[in-house]
Amino acid sequence: MEWSEELSSGLLQAAPDAILVMDEGVIVLVNDRAEEVFGWRRAELLGRRADMLLADFTQVPSLAGLRRAADERETGTRFMGTVPLQARRRDGTGFPAEASLSRVQGPQGRVTVAVVRDMTERHRLQAEAEHQRSEVQEHRSQRLEALGQLAGGIAHDFNNMLGVIVNYANFVIEEAESPQPDLKTIVADARQVIRAGERGTDLTHQLLKFARRDVVRPEVLDLDAVIAEVGETLRGLIGDQITLITRTAESLPPVTCDPAQIEQLLVSLATNARDAMPSGGQLVIDTASAHLEAGENPDLAAGDYVRMRISDSGCGMAPDVVVRAFEPFFTTKASGEGTGLGLATVYGIVTQAGGSVSLTSEPVLGTTVTVLLPAGAGEAPAAPVAEPVLTAGHGETLLVVEDEAALRDVAGRILSGAGYQVLSAEGGAQALELAALHEGAIDLLVSDVVMPGMLGKELAQRLVEVRPDTRVLYMSGYAQPVLASQGTLDPGVALLEKPFTAADLLGAVRRRLDG
Structure with a gap:
């Protein structure tokens, strides 16, 4: 054809x-x-x-x-x-x-x-793909380097704290076993152990904030009111040689944040500013409303924001320091003078709240940190009046589930000494067996969140199915399995953060039992 x-x-x-x-x-x-x-x-x-x-x-x-x-x-x-x-x-x-x-x-x-x-378009696409592969490899290398730096910093700081704890604990034992023990020496050494433990607690919370894995309890806040409340604390922190100036805007819209985290943010930035002004200077905190257009800030959507700036007249930073300022454990301070987590913590707090933080600095001219937080709807509520919490038990039965034996014993001793009946289990399966054999009521399940074999959330669901009157209190240093996407607690969830004191545990138990 x-x-x-x-x-x-x-x-x-x-x-x-x-x-x-x-x-x-x-x-x-x-x-x-x-x-x-x-x-x-x-x-x-x-x-x-x-x-x-x-x-x-x-x-x-x-x-x-x-x-x-x-x-x-x-x-x-x-x-x-x-x-x-x-x-x-x-x-x-x-x-x-x-x-x-x-x-x-x-x-x-x-x-x-x-x-x-x-073949122009095909070659362009191939070049872009190769560039993307190169960027992925570079980012992977940077992440590995950052992880190595993070691990090294954690190991360094925790080794120091553990060294203090182990040696002072030995001092306590040696003094207690001596022929004529000195009670004052024992108490002083025990307090050193507690202080080292508290520094470890602060470090873990900073790490969780940086990783945006910390528990967030957001409230509708008047940012100006928070700055005014923490003002005296900041003045005491920075000393008399530094002048604190606050310039707050009128009719500032509220923001939705965790007030404790905002206070920590201000303290961290004020501490950095103080260290940058050893001979004195000015620390200025100012607030204003801000509106962002689409694309104006690569990290934020268009909309209304509250801007907070913290500026100092200190020594400033070199450009190579500025680009690394928010890295965890990066510090220009001498060994032992800083953890290198201050700005990393600030970054974690702000980004978890849906905002962004940036830093500008020049040697001799000082440093300015700018924080943008989404403006929230509604008026900031009045601060609730704190009421004293009763801690004594009245014979209620508590099921304590913790896979760490020493911590399980600690919780059991604290609760038993306060008048509670305590059932202890090392994991979810054993806890369900104990609950099945127990003939009376179980008033409260006190459970770790992350445990081998069965997470605390699954244990609570299975226990409440057969005992609907049992209330639940979680305890955890890493509570991600019971947190919502923004790090907030799911509705109806009560959490006691580790490590806790006897007062923390007894207060949380009593509040949960009393509803």
Whole structure:
């Protein structure tokens, strides 16, 4: 079946690639796409040598070799092959191309048909993919380096604290076992153990805030009121040589944040500012309303925000320090003078609240930290009046579940001594067995969150199914399994954060029992 001239012409024009038909290297036929690709009009291409469309003339011999090889074979259509080319447009610009060549027997003799595909877009996509792969590898390397720095910092600080705890605990034992123990020495050494433990507690909370895994209890806040409340604390912290100036905006919209975290943010930034002004200076805290347009801040959506700036007139930072300022355990202070978690904690607090934080600094000119927090709806509520919490038990039965034996014993001793009946289990399966064998009521389940075999949340669900009157109190240093996406507690969930004191535990138990 022979194709009509109209059909052949239609196929030629419908092709998505440039098609050139050549007789002994001279162009005799082109399609519309060839005009678009090369920038020449059809009339300008016809009758000219196809070599003019090559950016690299060293390719001509190899193309001629393909043609000769095809001529030596039998008559008829013969596919010569596909070759990469550097082609050239009419304006002289080169571009990558791929040409599929065939030798065809036509009415006027044998001709060469070249189907030329512009590879510019494909090469661009390949380059982008390669760049993305390179960026991923670089980011992976940076993450590994950051993890190594983080692990090293944690190990360093905790080794120091553990050294204090172990040695002072030995001092306590030695003094207690001496022929004439000195009670004052024992008490003083025991207090050193407690102080080291409290520093460890602070460090773990800072790490969790940086990782946005800390428990957040957000409230609708008047940021100006929080700054006013913490003002005296900041003045005592920075000393008399530094002047604290606050400039708060009128009618500032409320924000939804954890007030304790905002206070910690201010204390961390004020501490850094104090250390940057050993000879005195000014610390300025100012607030204002801000509106962001789309794309104005790469980390935030368009909308209304509250801006808080903390500026000092201190020694400032060099550019290489500024770019690393929010890294965990990065510090320019001497060994033992700082953990390197102050700004990392600030970053974690702000980002967990849905905001952003940035830092500008120049040597001698000082440092400014700018915090943007989403503006919340409604009015900030009045602060509730704190009421004393009763801690004594009245014979209620508590099921305490903790996989760490020493901590389980500690909790049991505290609760039993306060008048509670205590059932203890090391895990979820044992707790369910104890509950099944216990004939009386179980008033409260006090359970760790993360345990091997069964998480505390699953244990609570299974226990409450058979004992619907049992209330639940979780205790954990890493409460992610019972937290919502923003680090807040799910509705109805009560959590006691580890490590806790006897007063913390008794207060949380009593509040949960009293509802």
